[in-house]
Amino acid sequence: MAPLKQCIRMMDEGIARVSQVLVQLPAAEATLSRLMLIVSRRMEEDLELQLKPHRLNHSEFLTMMFLYSRPDGSSTPGELCEFAAQGATNMTRIANALVKRGLITRAACREDRRRVVIRITAAGRRLVLKMLPPLFPRVDAMFGDFSETDQRHLARLLRKLAANLDQLSEHTPS
Amino acid sequence: MAPLKQCIRMMDEGIARVSQVLVQLPAAEATLSRLMLIVSRRMEEDLELQLKPHRLNHSEFLTMMFLYSRPDGSSTPGELCEFAAQGATNMTRIANALVKRGLITRAACREDRRRVVIRITAAGRRLVLKMLPPLFPRVDAMFGDFSETDQRHLARLLRKLAANLDQLSEHTPS
DNA sequence: ATCTTTTACTTCATCAGTGAAATATGAAGT
DNA sequence: ACTTCATATTTCACTGATGAAGTAAAAGAT
Structure with missing residues (x-):
C-alpha cells in the first residue's frame, strides 16, 4: 500500500x-x-482488512452494527437499505448471507405482512462483541493526536459538509 | 437517495x-x-453521477486527471496504480477502456521494455477540458458556507488524519 | 555467462454491487 | 370490490474490482 x-x-x-x-x-x-x-x-x-478475518464485508458489518445498536435488535430490509445506503437487491443478498451464518433471522411481520423483520441472533451479538474491541485501538490511533477541539471541529465541518451535500442532492433529483 | x-x-x-x-x-x-x-x-x-454522461467512472476519471496534470501528459501503469490506489489488474482494464476510446495511448518504453508508457491524447485533453468546468459549481456548493478558516482547518485535519493512517499501515504490513 | 530474483504488466476466473424488470403479497383509498 | 401503492424477493445482465497465476524483461548473484 x-x-x-x-x-x-x-x-x-x-x-x-x-x-x-x-x-x-x-x-x-x-x-x-x-x-x-x-x-x-x-x-x-x-476497516475491510480488519473485518476480513470475521468473513464480513463493510455492508454486512454495517448491517450487523445497525441491528446490534437497535433497542430490540431488529429492523426491516427497507430501513437497512436507507441506513447502509444499499440497493434492495444487495440488501437481500446480504441478509441471505447473514441468515446462512446464523447471525440474523428473517421473519414475516405480524402487523404488516408485506414487511420482513430482520433480527440479530445471540450468535450475532456475540460476534459483534468479539470483533468490536480489537477495532478500538486502530480508531484511537487514527485520532490519537487530535485535541478535543480538533475533534469537535472535524465533526462540525463534516456535519456541515453533509448538510451541503443534502442540499445538492435535493436540487439534483436524479 | x-x-x-x-x-x-x-x-x-x-x-x-x-x-x-x-x-x-x-x-x-x-x-x-x-x-x-x-x-x-x-x-x-x-461525482460518479456527474461522470456518467461522459461514460467515465471514478477510476478512469482519476487516471485522466492525473495524466492531464502531468507536464508531459504521460505516466506508467505502475505510477497510476499508486496514485489511484488501484490494483495493477484494474489499471490494465482501465487503460484498455481508455485506449479503446482514443483518450490515451499505450506504448512500450524504450529504456525499460517491461514498462508501458501511457499518454493522454488530444481527444483526452479535450474531454477533460469539457467535463471539468461543469463540476466546479457543485464543488463550490459543497464548501460554499465554509469560511477561509473552516477550509484551512478541514484541510489540516484531513492531512493529519492521513498521516496517522500512514503510521497505522506501516505497523500493519499486510 | 548463466542462474535467480525482482519488477512490470497481463490474463483469467471470480466476487461484490447495481439496475431493471417480473413476481408476490398486503395495505390503503375510493 | 377495485384500483393503486408499498414492501420485499428473485432473476438477469452488467459493471467494477480483486487475487492468483502467467509472461516478459531487467537487475543482481555466483
Whole structure:
C-alpha cells in the first residue's frame, strides 16, 4: 500500500498545475474534495482488512452494527437499505448471507405482512462483541493526536459538509 | 437517495446506545470515522453521477486527471496504480477502456521494455477540458458556507488524519 | 555467462454491487 | 370490490474490482 502522503503530494502538485491552465478551477475546494475521498478510501480499506478475518464485508458489518445498536435488535430490509445506503437487491443478498451464518433471522411481520423483520441472533451479538474491541485501538490511533477541539471541529465541518451535500442532492433529483 | 442528515442521526443514536453497553468504545472517534465514511461515500456517488454522461467512472476519471496534470501528459501503469490506489489488474482494464476510446495511448518504453508508457491524447485533453468546468459549481456548493478558516482547518485535519493512517499501515504490513 | 530474483504488466476466473424488470403479497383509498 | 401503492424477493445482465497465476524483461548473484 502506497503511503497517502505521497499520493496527496501528487494531488497537490497536479491541482497546482491544472489550475495554472484552468484558472476558474476552485483549487481549495477541489483539494478538500480529493482529500476527503483519498483519506476515507484508505479508512475503508483499513476497516475491510480488519473485518476480513470475521468473513464480513463493510455492508454486512454495517448491517450487523445497525441491528446490534437497535433497542430490540431488529429492523426491516427497507430501513437497512436507507441506513447502509444499499440497493434492495444487495440488501437481500446480504441478509441471505447473514441468515446462512446464523447471525440474523428473517421473519414475516405480524402487523404488516408485506414487511420482513430482520433480527440479530445471540450468535450475532456475540460476534459483534468479539470483533468490536480489537477495532478500538486502530480508531484511537487514527485520532490519537487530535485535541478535543480538533475533534469537535472535524465533526462540525463534516456535519456541515453533509448538510451541503443534502442540499445538492435535493436540487439534483436524479 | 436518503438524506445524509437522517442517516447521520441514526448513526449518532446507534453509537450512543452501543456505548452504554460497551463502555470502552471510543465514541467520539468512532463517530468521526463513520462521518468520514458516510460523507465521502455520498461525495463519491455524486461525482460518479456527474461522470456518467461522459461514460467515465471514478477510476478512469482519476487516471485522466492525473495524466492531464502531468507536464508531459504521460505516466506508467505502475505510477497510476499508486496514485489511484488501484490494483495493477484494474489499471490494465482501465487503460484498455481508455485506449479503446482514443483518450490515451499505450506504448512500450524504450529504456525499460517491461514498462508501458501511457499518454493522454488530444481527444483526452479535450474531454477533460469539457467535463471539468461543469463540476466546479457543485464543488463550490459543497464548501460554499465554509469560511477561509473552516477550509484551512478541514484541510489540516484531513492531512493529519492521513498521516496517522500512514503510521497505522506501516505497523500493519499486510 | 548463466542462474535467480525482482519488477512490470497481463490474463483469467471470480466476487461484490447495481439496475431493471417480473413476481408476490398486503395495505390503503375510493 | 377495485384500483393503486408499498414492501420485499428473485432473476438477469452488467459493471467494477480483486487475487492468483502467467509472461516478459531487467537487475543482481555466483
